[in-house]
Structures are given as C-alpha cells and as structure tokens.
Amino acid sequence: MKARTVRLWSVVHTWTSLISTVFLLLLCLTGLPLVFHHEIDELLGYAPQPEAHASAARARPQAIADAALAADPGRVMQYISWDKDEPGIVMAFTNNAPDGLPDNATVRAFDAVSAKLLGPVGVGPMLIVLKLHTDMFAGQAGKLFLGAMGLLFAVAIVSGVVLYWPFTRRLRFATIRDHASRRVRWLDWHNLIGVVTVAWALVVGLTGVVNTWAELMLNQWKATELASMVAPYAGKPPPTHLASLDDVVSRAKGAAPGMEIAFIAFPGTPFTSSHHFAAFMRGDSALTSRLLKPVLLDGESGEVADSRALPLYLQVLLISQPLHFGDYGGMPLKVIWAALDLLTIVVIGSGLYLWLARRRKRTSVRADAFARRAPVPS
Amino acid sequence: MHGSSDHSRLWIRVFAAPILLGAATITGLLAALLWGTAGQYVAWVTVGAPVLVIASVWVRCRTKKTEQFSRTLRGK
Numbered sequence: 001m002k003a004r005t006v007r008l009w010s011v012v013h014t015w016t017s018l019i020s021t022v023f024l025l026l027l028c029l030t031g032l033p034l035v036f037h038h039e040i041d042e043l044l045g046y047a048p049q050p051e052a053h054a055s056a057a058r059a060r061p062q063a064i065a066d067a068a069l070a071a072d073p074g075r076v077m078q079y080i081s082w083d084k085d086e087p088g089i090v091m092a093f094t095n096n097a098p099d100g101l102p103d104n105a106t107v108r109a110f111d112a113v114s115a116k117l118l119g120p121v122g123v124g125p126m127l128i129v130l131k132l133h134t135d136m137f138a139g140q141a142g143k144l145f146l147g148a149m150g151l152l153f154a155v156a157i158v159s160g161v162v163l164y165w166p167f168t169r170r171l172r173f174a175t176i177r178d179h180a181s182r183r184v185r186w187l188d189w190h191n192l193i194g195v196v197t198v199a200w201a202l203v204v205g206l207t208g209v210v211n212t213w214a215e216l217m218l219n220q221w222k223a224t225e226l227a228s229m230v231a232p233y234a235g236k237p238p239p240t241h242l243a244s245l246d247d248v249v250s251r252a253k254g255a256a257p258g259m260e261i262a263f264i265a266f267p268g269t270p271f272t273s274s275h276h277f278a279a280f281m282r283g284d285s286a287l288t289s290r291l292l293k294p295v296l297l298d299g300e301s302g303e304v305a306d307s308r309a310l311p312l313y314l315q316v317l318l319i320s321q322p323l324h325f326g327d328y329g330g331m332p333l334k335v336i337w338a339a340l341d342l343l344t345i346v347v348i349g350s351g352l353y354l355w356l357a358r359r360r361k362r363t364s365v366r367a368d369a370f371a372r373r374a375p376v377p378s
Numbered sequence: 379m380h381g382s383s384d385h386s387r388l389w390i391r392v393f394a395a396p397i398l399l400g401a402a403t404i405t406g407l408l409a410a411l412l413w414g415t416a417g418q419y420v421a422w423v424t425v426g427a428p429v430l431v432i433a434s435v436w437v438r439c440r441t442k443k444t445e446q447f448s449r450t451l452r453g454k
Contacts, residue, residue, distance in 0.1 A: 164392070164396070165393075169388055172391075173391070196399050290411070328411060333418065339426075339429045
C-alpha cells in the first residue's frame with residue numbers, strides 16, 4: 001500500500017471515528033445495561049410477575065382489553081401483545097387516541113390466565129437509559145442522527161481494517177509490544193481488539209442503523225402494501241362499534257394456520273387502517289417467531305379482509321432487532337454481548353487516546369523545530 | 379512471481395486469524411437465530427471466541443510482566 005493511500009485511509013479513519021466518538025460512547029454505555037434490562041427491571045421491582053395458576057386456561061383477549069380499559073378510563077386501546085418469552089403475561093397499550101404518540105402510551109401487564117392487572121411496564125430508570133440509547137430524547141430526529149453516527153462508525157470500522165495491514169504486517173498476530181512506549185502498547189491493543197471484534201461491531205452497528213429507520217419503513221409499508229390491502233374500504237367511515245376481540249383473534253389464527261398471535265393493532269393505530277384490526281402472527285421456529293405476518297380483519301364484523309407476507313425491508317428490520325439486542329441466545333450470549341460492548345468502549349477510548357497522544361507529539365515536534373529556528377538572543 | 383507469493387503469504391499471516399474469528403462470529407450470530415437451542419450453544423462458543431482471544435492475550439501479557447518482576451527481584 002502506498003504511503004499516500006495509507007495517509008488517505010488514516011484521515012478517513014481518524015475523522016469518522018472522532019466525529020462519532022461521543023455518541024458511540026453514549027450508545028455503548030447505555031447499551032451495556034440495556035443488554036440486561038429484564039434482569040435489572042426485575043431486581044429493581046419494575047418487572048410485573050405473573051400469578052401462579054393451577055389451570056392453564058388462558059384469559060380471553062376481550063377480557064384483557066376490558067381490564068385494560070377499566071384500568072385507564074377515558075382512554076382507548078392501541079395494541080395487545082403476547083410475548084413468547086413471557087407466556088404468563090399479556091401487555092396492553094392504551095393512549096389518548098388510536099393514533100396517539102408512542103410517548104403518550106401507557107403499557108400495562110395483565111396476568112395471561114386471570115386477566116388481573118399486574119402493573120405498569122416500561123417505567124423506572126431503564127426507560128431513561130432506553131430513551132438515551134434510541135433517540136437522546138429528541139424523537140425521530142434524534143433517531144436518525146444516531147443512525148448517521150452508526151454509519152460513520154461502520155466507515156470507521158472498514159477504514160480501520162484497511163489500516164490494520166500497514167500497521168501490523170511486520171508483527172505476529174496478537175503481538176503486544178510490552179517494552180515499547182505506552183502509545184505503541186495502546187496502538188497494539190487498539191488494533192488487536194478492533195480487528196477481532198470487527199464482525200460483531202459491524203453487525204451490531206449496522207443493525208442499529210436499520211432500527212433507526214423503523215418508522216420510515218413502517219410509513220413506506222403503510223403507503224404501499226397496507227394502502228393496497230385496504231383499498232376496497234376506501235371512503236368508508238371508521239367502524240361505529242368494534243367486533244369482539246375473541247372473534248378477531250380466533251379468525252386471525254384460522255387465516256394463518258400453525259402460527260400464533262404476537263400482537264394485535266386496533267383500528268386507527270399506526271400499524272393498521274382506520275377500518276381494520278391487524279393481527280400480527282408469528283411462527284414457532286427460532287427464525288419464524290421473529291418474522292411477523294399481518295392479517296387484516298374488518299373492524300366491525302371481524303372477518304378476514306386480507307393477509308400478505310411483510311415486504312423484504314420490514315423482514316430485514318425484524319431480523320435486525322435480535323441481532324442488535326443480543327437477547328436471543330440466553331444469559332451466556334448476553335454476558336458475551338456485554339463483554340464485546342466493553343471491548344468496543346476500550347477501542348473507542350484507546351483510539352481517542354492515540355489521537356491525542358499523536359497530536360501532543362506533533363505539537364512538541366513543531367515547538368522544538370520553531371525553537372531551533374528562532375534567533376538566539378544575544 | 380516470488381514477490382507476489384511472499385506478499386500473499388504475508389497477507390494470509392496478517393489476516394487469517396481475524397478472518398477466521400470474523401467468520402466464527404457471523405456463524406454464531408446466525409446459528410442462534412436459525413438453529414434454536416443447538417444454535418445457541420454454537421453462538422456461545424463462536425461469538426465468545428474474540429473475547430477469549432483478548433482475555434488470553436491479556437493473561438499472557440500479565441504473566442510475562444509478573445515473571446519479569448520476580449526475575450528482577452531475584453536478581454537483586
């Protein structure tokens with residue numbers, strides 16, 4: 001590699017890293033507790049616990065909706081979700097209006113068998129950490145900004161891999177020059193940790209970027225696929241009364257055999273039209289349980305209106321979520337995720353140190369040269 | 379010709395381990411997603427491999443330092 005090419009890549013690596021450093025540190029530091037958010041919520045008493053039941057007969061979906069509305073009088077239902085990892089709990093989202101802002105939604109957990117209110121969900125200190133991590137309390141603009149920082153991170157990683165060659169070609173893999181200066185030692189650690197974690201950092205970084213585009217993707221789906229699915233209902237007024245949720249869920253299951261319900265969106269919410277319930281169905285394998293299939297049902301009669309697979313970009317979004325969160329391989333994978341997150345913090349910190357050390361060195365060299373050139377006072 | 383094969387050998391020496399670790403990481407990330415419980419076990423080993431490499435290098439460096447320190451003490 002020519003010296004000029006190395007210099008060019010070095011400029012790319014330095015500036016893409018420097019611009020994104022503060023935000024990447026924020027993302028890594030907030031991402032660390034988020035890996036264990038279930039455990040932290042449980043420890044702090046913010047995780048609702050299901051009751052112990054002898055019978056396995058689950059509460060009717062309509063009973064859950066009734067209990068949620070009774071717990072939040074004057075508000076409307078937005079969603080009900082069934083988490084496959086927490087079968088004892090059903091979550092209900094209420095808001096001021098069907099299309100109310102996500103920040104105004106109240107999420108409550110109900111017992112899956114008795115439909116008893118167990119408590120609020122998504123409250124406590126982890127909510128602040130989550131908001132800092134996803135949008136820095138700046139809404140969609142904050143999300144997109146962090147997405148841009150994620151793209152800079154990806155460029156920094158690629159340029160770092162290119163620079164790995166000229167900096168390490170004379171060394172054996174994993175050499176740490178212990179007898180050299182502190183700067184050289186940290187350069188070796190920076191190169192080693194950076195190159196061994198490159199695949200994980202790229203996957204987590206890029207899936208994070210994809211997640212920041214979630215709302216844009218959902219809007220695109222609504223404007224294209226969903227619009228064509230509900231076209232026969234164009235011009236019809238919203239339903240005056242809603243079909244029983246029990247009928248809706250049972251018909252949705254009939255339309256997607258072998259699948260179970262992941263969540264249901266009420267008419268007028270961002271995930272459906274003003275006329276339809278949307279039941280999002282999931283499969284039972286490790287992969288298909290992540291890929292949802294929407295079934296649209298008439299809001300008044302509960303009849304199945306249409307069902308189509310999600311487009312590729314939304315499937316990519318759904319697959320990117322576990323790859324970003326690291327919550328799909330049990331506690332050992334979470335611990336590894338946290339260790340890799342800590343190693344990324346070391347790479348970012350050491351990169352900053354190396355840049356500062358080089359600057360200091362350059363400044364002192366320049367000062368020496370200036371002193372040598374300056375006339376000696378007589 | 380000779381120079382080119384030297385260059386290839388050097389390239390392999392520099393990038394072989396990082397490529398292997400990268401491939402292992404990607405395999406593990408996908409395994410847990412595609413192969414259920416068996417895939418989770420694969421992921422623990424392969425995604426954890428980079429952490430093990432760093433840990434072993436750190437232990438090696440610490441051991442070397444400790445040995446040098448005790449040699450210096452014995453010399454005194």
